[in-house]
Amino acid sequence: MEGQVARAREIAAEYLEGLARGNGHAFLEHPDKVAAIVRDEIGLTSECETAVYLHEASRMHPEILPSIREEFGPDIATMVEGLNNISRINPKDTRLEAENYKKLIVNYSKDPRVAVIKIADRLEVMRSLDLFPKASREKKSLESLLLYIPIAHQLGLYNIKSEMEDIYFKYADPDGYRAITNKLKAGERDREKLMREFIGPLKARLEAEGVSYKLKVRTKAAYSIWKKMQVQKVPFEGVYDVFAIRFIIDSPDDRDSEKALCWKVFSLVTEEYESDTNRLRDWISNPKANGYESLHITVKNRDGAYLEVQIRTRRMDEIAESGLASHWSYKGIKKEATLDMWLNSVRSLLEKKNTLESVRDSAAVLNNDVFVFTPSGELRKLPFGASVLDFAFEIHSGLGLKCTGGLVNGKAVPIREKLHTGDYVEIIKGKNQKPSADWLNYVVTSKARSKIKLFLKEEEYQRSNEGKELLASKCRKWKFEVSDEDLAALMKRYRQKTLNSFYEAVGDGRIDPLDIKKFVEFRHEAHHIDIQEPVAADAAPEGAGRSGDASGVLIIDAKHIKNMDYKLAACCHPTFGDDIFGFVTRFDGIKIHRISCPNAARLLDQYPYRILKAKWGK
Secondary structure: OOHHHHHHHHHHHHHOOOOEOOOOOEOOHHHHHHHHHHHHHHOOOHHHHHHHHHHHHHOOOHHHHHHHHHHHOHHHHHHHHHHHHHHOOOHHHHOOOHHHHHHHHHHHOOOHHHHHHHHHHHHHHHHOHHHOOHHHHHHHHHHHHHHHHHHHHHOOOHHHHHHHHHHHHHHHOHHHHHHHHHHHHHOHHHHHHHHHHHHHHHHHHHHHOOOOEEEEEEEOOHHHHHHHHHHHOOOHHHOOOOEEEEEEEOOOOOHHHHHHHHHHHHHHHHHHOEEOHHHOEEOOOOOOOOOOOOEEEEEEOOOOOEEEEEEEEHHHHHHHHHOHHHHHHHOOOOOHHHHHHHHHHHHHHHHOOOOOOOOHHHHHHHHOEEEEEOOOOOEEEEEOOOEHHHHHHHHOHHHHHOEEEEEEOOEEEOOOOEOOOOOEEEEEEOOOOOOOHHHHHOOOOHHHHHHHHHHHHHHHHHHHHHHHHHHHHHHHHHOOOOOHHHHHHHHHHOOOOOHHHHHHHHHOOOOOHHHHHHHHHHHHHHOOOOOOOOOOOOOOOOOOOOOOOOOOOEEEEOOOOOOOOEEEOOOOOOOOOOOEEEEEOOOOOEEEEEOOOOOHHHHHHHOHHHEEEEEEOO
């Protein structure tokens, strides 16, 4: 550890003494790990490590900023102040929009290193989510998805971006995450086989052309696969580019040689395999703004399966995996001028408008939730499709019962207005307001529905009592009596399903007590009135039946295994329709597991030779 970094760590240790993380470790563990990411994974200089420690020391002790400026100089002090400013950004200030957040970063610090350090800080937080309570974990992971991940993508920090996405996915949808990662494990041997079959016909030609290369299979991140499944509305098996075969070519450092070698490999591949020209992506002739360079093509193999092939040099691969700064660090180049080239591109990217990828819709689909702010800036979670009225009941039942509308992002809206992640919501109430039955059409939360139903039931009971008292009062005045048989006839006459609804109709004036008197008198005189009971509009037609339960047998791909019984695993209880696989046990025959079973990853890892393909038959 360099002297300047060591001194900064001493200061942080002093001012953070006594603070602990959720695992009981000293809080200093956090800046230690962030500094390591900044140094080893992104490749920034020791000044940035120093800023990490001084930021944590000073953000709760701003009185030490003047001494930091004096001891460490204006550049480091400026970075520290910028990091402190960013740490004070309330998510409400951004409406959880990455573009708004990026603008605040630019406003709070003109030094582009600050944004990169902040991404490293958030990566460490995501890696440590288990240390936080559930509510804080949800808040931090959502902020990461909507604010930090798009900026990491824009800056070309693809490894960091993918890792944070997968961590978010793991916590937001554990079953979905496990199902995809286990399917990736289950298909490892098949992908390796496809790669060997793909390169076979090309080996001799590549050698003859003097091309030195490394070949590897690169699978998509679990979250990226999940997003494709949602957008394309296909199962895991329908995502054809789950993996790519990547050529990493040894090449001289000059760009002309690199381009020539990449296009030479492209020619050899497309001569051997039929390619889809519509899916050619040339980021070698025109690299992305964040430095990404690669050729992407899609070809059809001998079995008619489509494969994605990526062609790039070692230099290009290092930049694509970890970013430009990490590449220079790997090469041992730490000259300020070289680093400044990348930082200038970071500054340019941060100042560009409308370039961040949209993740709001995928977040909504994944979570089935929206996240909105109260007037005080508190983040509240509601189900997807929730309205202003749902939000009012979420805050307080009394507020929901008196809600007349709301202000969403400062604009007046009715109670039925649907909310979106990032909305700032203030409820408007009226002292004379009360729920009506149509309110049930405007809410989706169980809390709002139950409170509205309870209020309506209490109102109905009260009106029913008032009607009962009114009728009893009239009957006493007329010296008149209504028997239970009369009440049953009256309910049929006025088409009321319950006695409470009948009395409620009397109470609110829909049924006149005088008409009741005349009806009962006529009924008694005639001794019989033929009243036809109306048929309910929703009565089921004759002959309506119920569909039987689905059932099925298993089809197991195990031609070499005969006379073996199978059982459904008790650890995951697979049912008809689940994605499944078979596992050959030592004593119990074949056990059938769900692919998302908690034990699946261990079985796939440790016993791949005992795994059998299985599916449900009709």
